[in-house]
Amino acid sequence: MNVLEIHELTRKFGDFVAVDNMNLKVREGEIFGFLGPNGAGKSTTINMISSLLRITKGEILLLGKNITKHSRFAKMNIGIVPQDLAIYEEMTAYENIYFFAGLYGLRGNELKERTAEALEFVGLSDRAKELPKNFSGGMKRRLNIACAIAHKPKLIIMDEPTVGIDPQSRNYILNSVRKLNEMGSTIIYTSHYMEEVEEICSRIAIVDHGKLIAEGTKEQLKSSITDTKDIWISYKSEQPLDTERIRQIPGVTQVLDDEQEQLLRVWSKAEINNLNLILQQLIQNQVEIRSVDEKAATLETVFLTLTGRNLRD
Secondary structure: OEEEEEEEEEEEEOOEEEEEEEEEEEEOOOEEEEEOOOOOOHHHHHHHHOOOOOOOEEEEEEOOEEOOOOHHHHHHHEEEEOOOOOOOOOOOHHHHHHHHHHHOOOOHHHHHHHHHHHHHHOOOHHHOOOOHHHOOHHHHHHHHHHHHHOOOOOEEEEEOOOOOOOHHHHHHHHHHHHHHHHOOOEEEEEOOOHHHHHHHOOEEEEEEOOEEEEEEOHHHHHHOOOOEEEEEEEEEOOOOOOHHHHHOOOOEEEEEEEOOOOEEEEEEEOOOOOHHHHHHHHHHOOOEEEEEEEEOOOHHHHHHHHHOOOOOO
8 A cells, every 4th residue: 555646746936847747656664765965856845745835736645635635634644753843942842742733633631642652752751841942952853753743643754853963862763763663654754864764764765856766675776776886995195185087087977085084985887997097096196095995885876876966965
């Protein structure tokens, strides 16, 4: 069964096409990764699914029902965890969840029970009477999740739920995502952290320029770029690297230089033997080579190969 179906979805802003005839299906029980560089149409698509943006053309079906024609049904069955915190700093944690759950139509004892359950789920029961303005970033993120899940939606959209928090809080949230999924929720998950998507998502879609350009399991996506090699070069240099000359070497498709870590990553066509030319270019510029390693394909390799851009570009 498909929890979400998108058919020929299009959104225009004047003459600009932000989402271009997109077709997508999210199956029941999936943690579905939804990736795209900035400006790719990802956020616009999520806003249309959430009914925050009008659809220019096409349709979105939630559990088989058109969300435009059945807006209340869609509202009751979708939970949104936005990237920007949607909580009130001057209301207690309990009051925040109680307020948002009430917007979904919960009343009386059910509203109180669901609020308490959501607090317990995110590990904030003992902080129920405290104000979020006194919380850490990770605790605010957890409260943000609680506000979105108290009404027990069938589909939860998590837009960058771990951005800007410490590793311990990130692990807590990732475990919460898994638990929500085990409890029956289907989840659409967006992140700029590729390792998160690789770790928890069962299937992944990549969008760019408003179009769906790839979809499948991480294994399927990796196998689609078997003609690409990923070379990591650790170096020492007092001067910035001339990466443009490396890009001009035959076979090279993408170059990323982490100047702080002094780590150069070069993506190249696998059939072209160009490592000597790459190293020679570095040595000619008085760059000390510390180590060279060719890595197996990762989801990041797939993303850069297909879009030519870093996820944060």
